[in-house]
Amino acid sequence: MDNNGVLAELKNEMRNSNTITIIVPDRFSFMEHGTYDFESFIRFFDWSYSDKKVKIDLTKCYNANYQALSLLVLYAWKLKSQRCTVSFIESESSTGASEMYRRLGARGTFTVLMHATSNFRGDQFKPLFALRNTDDFKKVIETAQSYTNDFNVEFTKTLRYVLSELLYNTLEHGQSHYEYGDRYHRIPSLCQFSWFKNKNEVSFIIADSGIGIKKHLEQAYPGQSSHEEAIIQAMRPQVSGTFGKNDPYKEKNNAGIGLFLSTNIVRRLNAEMHIVSGNGLVHISPRDITNRRLDSYWPGTFVLVTIKVDGGPSSETLDEMLRGFREEALAEQKNADGFEAEESFYIHIANFFGFFAEDKESAIKFRNERIFPALEQGKKLRIDFSGVESSPHSFLSALLASPIKSLGMKSYKVIKIINATPDIRETVDFIMDENTE
Numbered sequence: 119m120d121n122n123g124v125l126a127e128l129k130n131e132m133r134n135s136n137t138i139t140i141i142v143p144d145r146f147s148f149m150e151h152g153t154y155d156f157e158s159f160i161r162f163f164d165w166s167y168s169d170k171k172v173k174i175d176l177t178k179c180y181n182a183n184y185q186a187l188s189l190l191v192l193y194a195w196k197l198k199s200q201r202c203t204v205s206f207i208e209s210e211s212s213t214g215a216s217e218m219y220r221r222l223g224a225r226g227t228f229t230v231l232m233h234a235t236s237n238f239r240g241d242q243f244k245p246l247f248a249l250r251n252t253d254d255f256k257k258v259i260e261t262a263q264s265y266t267n268d269f270n271v272e273f274t275k276t277l278r279y280v281l282s283e284l285l286y287n288t289l290e291h292g293q294s295h296y297e298y299g300d301r302y303h304r305i306p307s308l309c310q311f312s313w314f315k316n317k318n319e320v321s322f323i324i325a326d327s328g329i330g331i332k333k334h335l336e337q338a339y340p341g342q343s344s345h346e347e348a349i350i351q352a353m354r355p356q357v358s359g360t361f362g363k364n365d366p367y368k369e370k371n372n373a374g375i376g377l378f379l380s381t382n383i384v385r386r387l388n389a390e391m392h393i394v395s396g397n398g399l400v401h402i403s404p405r406d407i408t409n410r411r412l413d414s415y416w417p418g419t420f421v422l423v424t425i426k427v428d429g430g431p432s433s434e435t436l437d438e439m440l441r442g443f444r445e446e447a448l449a450e451q452k453n454a455d456g457f458e459a460e461e462s463f464y465i466h467i468a469n470f471f472g473f474f475a476e477d478k479e480s481a482i483k484f485r486n487e488r489i490f491p492a493l494e495q496g497k498k499l500r501i502d503f504s505g506v507e508s509s510p511h512s513f514l515s516a517l518l519a520s521p522i523k524s525l526g527m528k529s530y531k532v533i534k535i536i537n538a539t540p541d542i543r544e545t546v547d548f549i550m551d552e553n554t555e
């Protein structure tokens with residue numbers, strides 16, 4: 119080979135190594151055998167590419183879900199913001215991810231990114247939206263409304279309420295910008311929803327590539343210990359990243375209560391919510407609240423909500439629910455305020471563990487990571503059981519037995535239980551007696 123030949127080959131190699139093909143696997147969804155599996159789903163996304171030619175190959179994927187697929191759009195935008203050129207490889211097939219991608223209108227991915235007034239033009243039953251401003255916000259709400267005309271009025275109102283809290287959050291806290299040329303560009307947030315008629319279920323996802331809940335919250339509450347803790351903290355009332363002195367939203371008066379209300383509504387309905395932010399995952403369901411750390415991450419936040427259309431055990435109207443939760447929020451805030459002043463650790467059990475506090479694993483984790491350190495710092499514990507309907511001995515014992523043992527008789531002074539049902543009260547008293555002899 120002459121010099122030119124070598125050079126040409128080298129160039130070719132360079133070009134090739136600069137091209138990356140990402141194959142979307144046959145199964146591309148949050149569900150694995152009927153249970154949620156975010157761990158392997160999030161692992162799919164490699165955020166490290168910059169200045170590469172990236173091809174996302176959809177042709178091998180036949181078992182996708184619309185919410186999961188829509189996150190590929192955000193992925194493509196994010197890589198583009200890292201100076202990659204991104205393209206999708208589609209098959210002609212009328213089933214599988216390629217067809218679903220077309221139905222979402224996702225062929226418009228880059229047009230929508232570059233033009234702030236354009237949006238996806240997909241199938242009316244698989245709506246996908248870019249969210250950048252109040253116009254986009256209104257479009258989502260209107261579409262959701264037209265979509266749920268057949269549902270009962272209270273359900274429609276409730277759905278709309280939760281949807282709008284989450285849309286506000288992504289617009290207010292989940293913004294994302296990148297520099298290209300001499301200008302700043304915006305990466306929109308996304309919203310996609312589907313109505314699974316056969317399952318009688320509505321599902322929607324709201325996703326962004328912003329700074330994430332932890333970093334956002336740290337503007338007002340520095341030193342969050344992990345992403346999942348930050349998410350849980352954000353679900354408490356009056357916790358607002360924009361609540362501090364430099365509140366750019368003062369006019370709007372963020373009360374820091376949106377997530378508290380919407381997660382509580384979800385828990386009252388036959389519904390589930392997953393919040394992923396950074397490498398934190400929190401799952402909210404009527405039975406419990408669980409959290410975990412993922413081994414990979416999402417650069418920003420997404421929230422997946424799934425609601426059964428036939429409603430839940432609750433017969434309350436939205437207004438009644440909201441009134442109740444607001445009162446709870448006020449009471450919780452008062453408790454927390456009064457007590458933090460005394461150098462105490464305030465634990466709202468329902469907020470961490472749900473109305474049926476029974477997940478022993480998370481009790482142990484919480485005890486080790488939060489209760490013991492607080493006791494070591496000489497803090498008192500104020501444990502608020504309001505809203506908790508039941509909690510088995512095994513849970514309470516996992517949470518409290520060894521702290522009580524280590525405190526001895528001091529437990530009676532240091533640990534204060536409030537708003538517990540007689541059952542729970544009795545169990546805690548029993549554990550106290552048992553461990554202070």
Ligand SMILES: Nc1ncnc2c1ncn2[C@@H]1O[C@H](COP(=O)(O)OP(=O)(O)OP(=O)(O)O)[C@@H](O)[C@H]1O
Pocket residue numbers: 283287288290291292326328329330331332334335352353357358359360361371372373374375376377378419
């Ligand atoms: N998409 C998001 N990206 C980053 N941070 C978020 C996001 N959503 C919520 N947060 C964080 O969680 C906090 C709590 O959210 P929440 O909706 O409860 O209150 P708020 O939006 O501040 O006030 P309100 O909803 O009452 O107007 C926010 O202040 C913000 O710090």
Ligand SMILES: [Mg+2]
Pocket residue numbers: 283286287375376377
């Ligand atoms: Mg909010």
